[in-house]
Amino acid sequence: MTIRIFIPRDAGAIAVGADDVALAFAQAAAARSVTIEIVRTGSRGLYWLEPMVELATGQGRVAFGPVAPADGPALLDAMTSNGQHPRRLGTTDEIPWLKRQTRLTFARCGVVDPRSVDDYRGHGGYKGLERALTLTADQILADVTASGLRGRGGAGFPTGIKWKTVAQANADRKYIVCNADEGDSGTFADRMIMEGDPCVVIDGMTIAGITVGATKGYIYIRSEYPHAVEAMNAAIAAAKRAGLLGDRIGGTAHNFDLEVRVGAGAYVCGEETSLLESLEGRRGIVRAKPPLPAHKGLFGRPSVINNVLSFAAIPFILDNGAKAYADFGMGRSRGTMPIQLAGNIKYGGLFETAFGVTLGELVDDIGGGTFTGRPVRAVQVGGPLGAYFPRTLFDTPFDYEAFAARDGLIGHGGMVVFDDSVDMAKQARFAMEFCAVESCGKCTPCRIGSTRGVETISKIINGERVAENLAVVEDLCNTMKFGSLCALGGFTPYPVMSALKHFREDFGPAPARLQAAE
Amino acid sequence: MTSEYEPWDEARGAEIIAAHAKLEGATLVILHALQEAFGYVPEPAIPMVAQALNLSRAEVHGVFTFYHDFRKQPAGRHVLKLCRAEACQAAGGDALAARAEARLGISLGHTTADQRVTLEPIYCLGLCATAPSAMLDGRVVGRLDETRLDALVAEAQR
Numbered sequence: 035m036t037i038r039i040f041i042p043r044d045a046g047a048i049a050v051g052a053d054d055v056a057l058a059f060a061q062a063a064a065a066r067s068v069t070i071e072i073v074r075t076g077s078r079g080l081y082w083l084e085p086m087v088e089l090a091t092g093q094g095r096v097a098f099g100p101v102a103p104a105d106g107p108a109l110l111d112a113m114t115s116n117g118q119h120p121r122r123l124g125t126t127d128e129i130p131w132l133k134r135q136t137r138l139t140f141a142r143c144g145v146v147d148p149r150s151v152d153d154y155r156g157h158g159g160y161k162g163l164e165r166a167l168t169l170t171a172d173q174i175l176a177d178v179t180a181s182g183l184r185g186r187g188g189a190g191f192p193t194g195i196k197w198k199t200v201a202q203a204n205a206d207r208k209y210i211v212c213n214a215d216e217g218d219s220g221t222f223a224d225r226m227i228m229e230g231d232p233c234v235v236i237d238g239m240t241i242a243g244i245t246v247g248a249t250k251g252y253i254y255i256r257s258e259y260p261h262a263v264e265a266m267n268a269a270i271a272a273a274k275r276a277g278l279l280g281d282r283i284g285g286t287a288h289n290f291d292l293e294v295r296v297g298a299g300a301y302v303c304g305e306e307t308s309l310l311e312s313l314e315g316r317r318g319i320v321r322a323k324p325p326l327p328a329h330k331g332l333f334g335r336p337s338v339i340n341n342v343l344s345f346a347a348i349p350f351i352l353d354n355g356a357k358a359y360a361d362f363g364m365g366r367s368r369g370t371m372p373i374q375l376a377g378n379i380k381y382g383g384l385f386e387t388a389f390g391v392t393l394g395e396l397v398d399d400i401g402g403g404t405f406t407g408r409p410v411r412a413v414q415v416g417g418p419l420g421a422y423f424p425r426t427l428f429d430t431p432f433d434y435e436a437f438a439a440r441d442g443l444i445g446h447g448g449m450v451v452f453d454d455s456v457d458m459a460k461q462a463r464f465a466m467e468f469c470a471v472e473s474c475g476k477c478t479p480c481r482i483g484s485t486r487g488v489e490t491i492s493k494i495i496n497g498e499r500v501a502e503n504l505a506v507v508e509d510l511c512n513t514m515k516f517g518s519l520c521a522l523g524g525f526t527p528y529p530v531m532s533a534l535k536h537f538r539e540d541f542g543p544a545p546a547r548l549q550a551a552e
Numbered sequence: 553m554t555s556e557y558e559p560w561d562e563a564r565g566a567e568i569i570a571a572h573a574k575l576e577g578a579t580l581v582i583l584h585a586l587q588e589a590f591g592y593v594p595e596p597a598i599p600m601v602a603q604a605l606n607l608s609r610a611e612v613h614g615v616f617t618f619y620h621d622f623r624k625q626p627a628g629r630h631v632l633k634l635c636r637a638e639a640c641q642a643a644g645g646d647a648l649a650a651r652a653e654a655r656l657g658i659s660l661g662h663t664t665a666d667q668r669v670t671l672e673p674i675y676c677l678g679l680c681a682t683a684p685s686a687m688l689d690g691r692v693v694g695r696l697d698e699t700r701l702d703a704l705v706a707e708a709q710r
Contacts, residue, residue, distance in 0.1 A: 046679050219676045220637075220680045257621050259678060374681070377642035452642045461638070
């Protein structure tokens with residue numbers, strides 16, 4: 035008999051032994067003369083259960099996890115007999131953590147073979163593109179606009195408006211640029227989708243290309259993601275072989291080609307204009323806006339530049355209609371957001387859900403609190419430039435505006451949980467240190483402000499004139515926030531000021547000490 | 553696995569540069585390719601890249617120095633990168649980094665005197681749900697604890 039099993043090739047799964055597990059299964063199968071087909075998928079995103087192995091059965095897939103290489107032989111025996119094993123988790127789709135999600139963008143991640151266009155098609159892929167090819171550019175733009183999709187990279191700019199601007203621009207060439215420079219700590223959704231369902235990114239970028247009249251696209255992937263680079267390149271090659279990239283895609287008059295470019299370790303290149311500079315082969319120095327990239331982007335040509343998740347949301351919208359997407363969500367945040375639960379968390383992973391879920395539900399209920407079992411003290415939402423939230427703000431709904439109203443941001447949807455051993459003054463200083471190291475150097479508030487910030491917070495930590503130095507930090511933050519050219523300098527104040535505001539006790543007993551000195 | 557690099561050779565360097573020079577915005581692609589072949593970007597290659605792309609040496613040097621990835625000299629035989637970003641900090645990464653520094657007798661960003669191990673910080677491998685994480689010569693490792701870290705350090709020292 036042949037049994038078909040699925041083992042992730044996702045970097046997060048490999049990091050905890052998925053490759054060794056796959057090898058163990060292959061060896062155990064050979065020793066037992068069992069014919070086995072191992073499909074290397076992406077991850078389902080339930081990382082505390084990785085490496086998670088799935089078995090194809092008549093009643094759907096059955097999951098086992100976390101699996102160690104040593105479990106291979108016994109697990110294989112269980113799979114070929116009654117299916118019982120201590121690691122058995124039941125039918126994958128019925129695992130509560132997965133079942134309560136709304137997977138629109140990540141519907142196929144962990145399910146399909148990422149290198150197979152046929153498998154992607156077999157699971158509903160390319161229906162978005164097929165429909166787009168029957169529509170006019172205006173009709174596609176109307177759909178994207180009506181879906182309410184906003185840029186998933188963090189800025190939340192309406193995707194439909196961005197595309198329309200590029201579509202209306204006149205130029206000899208236009209470009210589609212995918213920002214896969216996912217540098218924020220606590221975020222890994224771009225990596226997961228590129229490794230687990232790269233075809234959906236290609237699908238979305240191709241739709242963007244035919245909509246705005248661009249024939250060339252670039253995916254700029256950070257060098258810290260070698261597995262994603264490999265998966266994207268393999269999927270692009272497969273799409274070319276299938277006639278879905280290159281000249282006359284799908285036998286139509288449209289041409290669209292894609293190329294992967296790899297970054298070189300500069301965080302600031304996640305900022306769109308810096309990314310464009312880097313793609314052009316220069317230092318990743320931020321450009322002043324205007325002109326907007328939609329008017330003058332890559333090589334001075336009109337360019338759509340979107341995050342991986344924005345492109346990956348497009349095929350669903352085109353396939354199922356704008357309303358099907360916009361029906362999810364709250365307020366001006368429509369659709370779903372792939373939220374990433376990370377750091378010191380019990381059930382870490384990718385949780386795609388409609389906007390509106392509260393921070394408390396995400397951390398305590400879905401995330402299960404901390405991995406260490408200690409109380410949750412702070413959650414940084416939105417990466418290194420996002421604010422630290424205390425428990426008292428756990429009622430904040432996950433929504434662009436609601437987070438902004440509480441001096442925070444949802445950014446790229448990453449959440450890093452800290453337990454009560456965290457020193458928030460050190461976290462505030464780290465935010466400034468990171469900004470100082472990664473600043474492109476173009477504008478003064480970011481370049482110099484961050485270095486002064488590190489020095490001043492160090493003085494506070496050492497107990498030197500705490501009240502006065504706190505005032506200096508606040509002043510610095512205001513200068514950086516309002517005077518920086520891009521979000522690096524402009525948003526570094528979020529983690530710093532939120533740490534100060536909500537965790538003031540970590541910054542020394544300032545007022546008392548000052549009074550004593552007077 | 554030890555990475556095997558070629559010794560610097562001008563003709564080989566020219567060949568690598570020529571293979572990519574026609575691409576749009578080729579500078580980073582070429583610098584990556586040079587580093588992949590030689591393990592670092594040899595200084596004599598900088599004017600060659602400039603010549604091939606019709607740029608000034610200063611421009612190419614500027615690109616080379618802007619990005620953290622590009623090396624001026626070869627790294628140690630093994631490169632151990634420890635994630636030092638927030639998600640790994642939250643999961644105990646600070647103590648593990650200090651432990652790695654103590655065991656190797658070097659601080660982050662340095663190479664051991666015997667040229668065996670280069671220890672580097674990295675800011676996010678995207679393995680934040682299996683933190684703390686590291687990368688040894690391109691191999692990713694998650695859920696680090698003292699035992700797993702010690703094993704990694706020992707492997708790097710071999």
